[in-house]
Each structure stands twice: as structure tokens, then as C-alpha cells.
Amino acid sequence: MDGAEAAAPAAEGKAGEEEEDDLGYRLFPDRNKKPQSFLVRSLFTFHNKCQLMLRMTLDTNPYAQLLLEAMKQSGCTVFNDRHFSCENCDGCVSGGFDSATSQIVLCQNNIRQQSHMNRVVTHELIHAFDHCRAHVDWFKNVKHLACSEIRAANLSGDCTLMNEIARFKFGLKGHHQTCVRDRAIRSILAVRKVSKETAEKAVDEVFDACFNDLEPFGRIPHSKTDAKRAYRDFQNRDRYNANL
Amino acid sequence: MADGGSWRPPRSCEDYWWEWKHCRGLRHAFHHYYTHGEMPACGRWREDYEACRAWERDHATAAQEALCKSERARVMEKQKYAPVWKLRKSPPPDWYLPLNEDKSN
Numbered sequence: 001m002d003g004a005e006a007a008a009p010a011a012e013g014k015a016g017e018e019e020e021d022d023l024g025y026r027l028f029p030d031r032n033k034k035p036q037s038f039l040v041r042s043l044f045t046f047h048n049k050c051q052l053m054l055r056m057t058l059d060t061n062p063y064a065q066l067l068l069e070a071m072k073q074s075g076c077t078v079f080n081d082r083h084f085s086c087e088n089c090d091g092c093v094s095g096g097f098d099s100a101t102s103q104i105v106l107c108q109n110n111i112r113q114q115s116h117m118n119r120v121v122t123h124e125l126i127h128a129f130d131h132c133r134a135h136v137d138w139f140k141n142v143k144h145l146a147c148s149e150i151r152a153a154n155l156s157g158d159c160t161l162m163n164e165i166a167r168f169k170f171g172l173k174g175h176h177q178t179c180v181r182d183r184a185i186r187s188i189l190a191v192r193k194v195s196k197e198t199a200e201k202a203v204d205e206v207f208d209a210c211f212n213d214l215e216p217f218g219r220i221p222h223s224k225t226d227a228k229r230a231y232r233d234f235q236n237r238d239r240y241n242a243n244l
Numbered sequence: 245m246a247d248g249g250s251w252r253p254p255r256s257c258e259d260y261w262w263e264w265k266h267c268r269g270l271r272h273a274f275h276h277y278y279t280h281g282e283m284p285a286c287g288r289w290r291e292d293y294e295a296c297r298a299w300e301r302d303h304a305t306a307a308q309e310a311l312c313k314s315e316r317a318r319v320m321e322k323q324k325y326a327p328v329w330k331l332r333k334s335p336p337p338d339w340y341l342p343l344n345e346d347k348s349n
Binding site: 074075076082101102103130131132133134135136137143144147161172173174175176177206208209210212213214220222223229233236239240241243244 | 251252253254255262266271272275277278279280281312315316319322324325326327328329330331332334335336338339340341342343
């Protein structure tokens with residue numbers, strides 16, 4: 001699994017059975033199982049609620065809508081039933097991006113609120129967007145993984161002041177960057193068997209470049225207003241580029 | 245830059261005005277301080293707005309050049325850092341491939 005969003009960051013990667021632990025699939029036990037029957041899924045899991053919240057996000061959330069449009073322009077149209085999957089996951093994980101199957105996994109047992117769904121979908125769509133537009137070596141290049149995690153933490157709203165306070169992380173001046181750095185490191189450590197020093201080094205090396213890579217938003221969206229503005233700018237980019 | 249006859253400002257003047265007003269607001273000031281550790285500088289949006297209006301009024305070349313220079317500088321600022329990864333020329337080939345019915349590897 002690649003780039004996961006989690007209280008503990010979710011894992012990423014796909015490999016043979018014996019390598020699954022190295023690439024984070026242990027956090028997503030349903031990934032390689034046969035799907036449950038419709039009745040079991042409807043009555044005994046949060047599958048339907050997850051689907052409804054996902055639909056709400058994709059239809060109304062400006063962050064998601066901009067990312068979907070940007071991915072479409074890059075040649076990766078996202079289809080709900082193909083590219084999203086609501087599954088049960090390990091206790092601490094909220095979602096992940098599986099680059100092997102080009103799927104975003106949403107942890108139906110851990111996403112209970114619409115605002116959380118919005119944030120997880122945005123986070124994972126950023127990973128999917130990076131996968132779509134660049135040759136990201138998710139499995140072998142820690143710097144690539146670090147870069148996508150930095151961007152996802154930066155642009156998805158993961159590191160708003162309120163979210164940080166809810167995690168009992170307090171800070172104000174420039175705290176957003178501290179949060180982005182820390183969450184990127186945690187994400188890498190959850191999905192790769194690397195040392196903390198390796199993860200920190202990778203994040204530090206790419207931080208400046210990736211923190212300032214704001215595609216497709218063009219700005220760090222701190223609110224839905226910012227995201228709507230970014231969407232508008234994205235739609236007007238032809239005019240912008242033609243008149244520079 | 246597009247041919248002078250068909251050129252128009254990269255953004256509408258209302259957009260420059262909105263960016264300037266937004267930049268000066270309390271909410272944005274807070275977000276900027278939280279993100280960058282300093283207060284935002286908004287003067288450039290005001291200058292761009294003035295240049296945009298000047299161009300709309302007189303089609304002044306100076307206004308057009310000032311606006312282009314400012315926007316190009318914004319683009320250059322974004323391209324300051326070398327990219328970490330190589331951009332694709334086409335989307336991943338397996339993006340639309342159907343999922344295996346049998347999920348086991």
C-alpha cells in the first residue's frame with residue numbers, strides 16, 4: 001500500500017505473501033481476501049455508511065472535486081466503483097492508496113464522520129494524483145514516498161490547528177510545517193521497514209521541494225473557500241498560461 | 245506572452261481584487277503565520293490589481309508588462325526547487341485495468 005492516512009499512518013505497497021509485512025499490507029487484511037456477501041457486508045459492517053459518505057465527499061467537497069478534475073486532465077479518470085474500496089482495516093488506520101491495483105482504500109471501521117472522510121479522501125487522492133502524473137517509485141525510493149506524504153499532509157487539511165489540538169499537539173508559529181514533517185515521517189515508518197533516521201533524512205532532503213509543490217491546488221487550501229478558489233484557478237489555467 | 249492584439253490579463257481584475265482582500269484578512273493572516281511563521285505580504289496583489297485596471301482603461305503597454313512580469317515571477321518562485329520525481333508523459337498503463345475477480349495473489 002502506498003501513502004496511508006492513519007492515526008498511525010497506513011501502509012503501502014504490494015508484494016508476495018512473505019513481503020507483505022514490509023509493504024504495509026498487514027494493516028489492510030481485507031485486501032487479498034474474497035469479498036464478503038452483500039448481506040453480511042450490509043448488516044454487519046459500516047460498508048454502506050462508508051459508501052454514502054464517500055459519495056457525499058465526491059459530490060460536494062471542493063478539495064476532492066479539484067483533485068478529480070486534475071486527475072481527469074492527466075488521463076486518470078477516477079471511477080467510484082473501480083478506484084475506491086471501503087474495507088475493514090487495522091485499528092489505527094484510516095485509509096491508503098494501493099498503487100498495485102490503483103485503488104484508494106477507505107477504512108470503513110475507522111471513518112465515522114463526514115469531515116474525516118473528506119480529509120482521508122483528499123489525502124489519498126493526492127497520492128493517486130502523484131501516481132498518475134509522475135513516475136513515483138513507491139516501493140524502492142523512500143524519498144519519493146516521503147515527497148508524496150509531505151504533499152498529502154500539507155494539502156489535505158491534516159495539519160490544521162484544530163486537528164493538531166485534537167491530537168494534543170500544540171504550536172502556532174510555523175507549526176503547520178512541523179506537523180507536515182512529523183506526519184510524513186510517521187507514515188513512512190508505518191509502511192516501510194526503515195529506521196527512524198532514514199525516514200527523517202529522506203523527509204528532510206525533499207522537504208523544501210515537496211512542501212512547495214502545491215499541484216494541483218496552486219495554494220495551500222486552509223478552508224473550503226480556498227479550495228473553491230483553487231478549483232476556479234485550475235479551471236482558468238489555460239487563460240493564465242496563454243497570457244503570461 | 246500572447247500577441248499584443250489578443251492579450252488580456254492572466255486573471256480577471258476581480259480575481260486580483262479578491263486575492264488582495266483575502267490576503268489582508270485576519271483569517272488568512274492567521275493561516276499564513278501558522279504555516280510560514282510570518283505575516284503575509286499583500287502589496288503585490290494590490291499592484292497587480294492596479295495594473296489590471298490600468299490596462300482595462302487604457303490598454304497601456306506598461307501595465308501589461310508589469311502584470312506579466314509579476315505573474316512570471318510568481319511562476320518562477322514555484323519552480324525554485326528541482327523536482328523529486330520525473331513527470332510522466334502518459335498515465336499509468338494499469339489505471340483502468342479491471343480488478344482481478346480472485347483477489348488472492
